[in-house]
Amino acid sequence: MPIQSINPASGTVLRTFEPLTDEAARLKIGTAFEAFRQYQEIPLEHRALWMRKLAGILEDEVDELATLLTTEMGKPIHAARQEVLKCASVCRYYAANAARILEDEPIETETGNSYVRWDPLGVVLAVMPWNFPFWQVFRFAAPALMAGNVALLKHASNVPQCALTLESLIRRAGFPRGTFQTMLIESRQVEVVLADERVAAVTVTGSETAGRAVAAQAGWLVKKSVLELGGSDPFIVMPSADLDLAIETAVKARCVNNGQSCIAAKRFIVADEIYEEFETRFVAGMEAMRVGDPMKEDTDIGPLATKRLVDELEKQVQGATLAGARILCGGERMLGEGNFFEPTVLTGLPRTASVYRDEIFGPVALLFRAHTLEEAIEIANDTPFGLAASVWTSVPAEQTKLIAELQCGAVFVNAMVASDPRLPFGGIKKSGYGRELSAAGMREFLNAKTVVISEPVRQTVIPFEAVLEEAVGDGGESSGTEREAEVS
Secondary structure, three states, rough: OOEEEEEEOOOOOEEEEEEOOOHHHHHHOOOHHHHHHHOOOOOHHHHHHHHHHHHHHHHHHHHHHHHHHHHHHOOOHHHHHHHHHHHHHHHHHHHHHHHHHHHHEEEEOOOOOOEEEEEOEEEEEOOOOOOOOHHHHHHHHHHHHHHHEEEEOOOOOOOHHHHHHHHHHHHHHHOOOOEEEEOOOOOHHHHHHHHHOEEEEEEOOOHHHHHHHHHHHHHHHEEEEEEEOOOOOOEEEEOOOOOOHHHHHHHHHHHHHHHHOOEEEEEEEEEHHHHHHHHHHHHHHOOOEEEEEEEOOOOOOOOOOOOOHHHHHHHHHHHHHOOOOEEEEEOOOOHHHHHEEOOOEEOOOOOHHHHHHHOOOOOEEEEEEEEHHHHHHHHHHHOOEOOOEEEEOOOHHHHHHHHHHHHOOOEEOOOOOOOOOOEEEOEEEEOOOEEEHHHHHHHOOEEEEEEEEOOOOOOOOOEEEEEEEEHHHOOOOOOOOHHHHHHH
16 A cells, blocks of 8 residues: 655645555664664764754754644644744754763673673564654664664654655664664565564554553564554643643643644643633643644644544544543534644543543543542553643642652653653553663663673692602502592
8 A cells, every 4th residue: 555645734635655564674674784784883973963953954954844843744834943943952962972882881790890781682663653753763762772773763644744854864874774774665565674683673663452462472482672642631720820821731731733743732731720721721722722834833723633533532532422521622623724723622431431441532631630649640550641741730749749659651740741852751551661761771772781700710730749749658548539639
């Protein structure tokens, strides 16, 4: 089936590509495997030089690259520029910090010299999503390439131009041929690539369904895997919060990237004392978001990436209302060209509704009232996902309790959840396992090789003639045990 690039704002087909055959995919694997043999020996300072050059290209060509992101995926143009520049920042972070992260780690033991050495695994397959077409790839590729691994990218089928551009950018920066290759393949072909014995590991960012399928195969093959899957992140607001800042951030946190982000706040859990005010002002903020042409600078929300996503979002909203939820604003797809959906706020959704535990990917927010801090934590944890949480309170005891009891990979206090090259990124439960970014992300695809170097124990060797003379001089023969000891 052809791979198509479609403008989500207009429905126009931009370009069409034929997927690689299985044989062509295997040739790319071979190229990567051969490249790894030489690449792992390249001095770290050379890799850092290429990584800094890559950052410079991203910064110099930010407008052109942002236009590609917006045209192919639909995010607002100002957000697309921010994404490109964030990719440059992760390149610079690993160029500056790889030597520290990869340095041998000495360990105190009784032997003369013990340490952990970090070695690259080899060819790593990356299965990446469409919602951040550059950032999702760079947060894997920057640490992997700096560590000496090589990468094969299977990008989402609706962003093929972004995928090909990524390979071009990395090659232009100076990275050797074969160290990073885009593979325009169908989803079914991931199994073929991962099954190849020359592929050492896999990382997946995407849906729970995709993660389960790839992780199951990786487990059967006994290959390392990292999963960064969905999220249904809570946004908890307590009475002591700065309400103005919390509401302003809440609107932004729900609508970031057109609402299509795993770490976007999706469930807003508000203390009973301030619930009515929060609801009124939050709904007003959502209604004020400007929906339209993503190429315009004043657009807040662009189209969803595909028509299928609009259909799914519409079904989720309908399902919520059938289960008893009330629509406070929005609730419908927008008429005309493009994949647009109204900013929507729902309240009163019962816990028995299936939508309650689904991930909602689009500008739709769920509001919940909590009578106590304990109830807020209970609602927040009542989800199969565990990616991140944003909590708003100025009471230290509440902060401590929330940080300790929320079941997720990250807690941001009085701040919006965001990824940062310096901080580990990842979740628990059905949000996946493993980490990206920081030192933890780089070490996911490294072999922690234990090295122990001991001084040899020297023993005194007595000549056999001397032993024999001593035995004869004593007037007898050595016992069998003694002879065995002497010979040994």
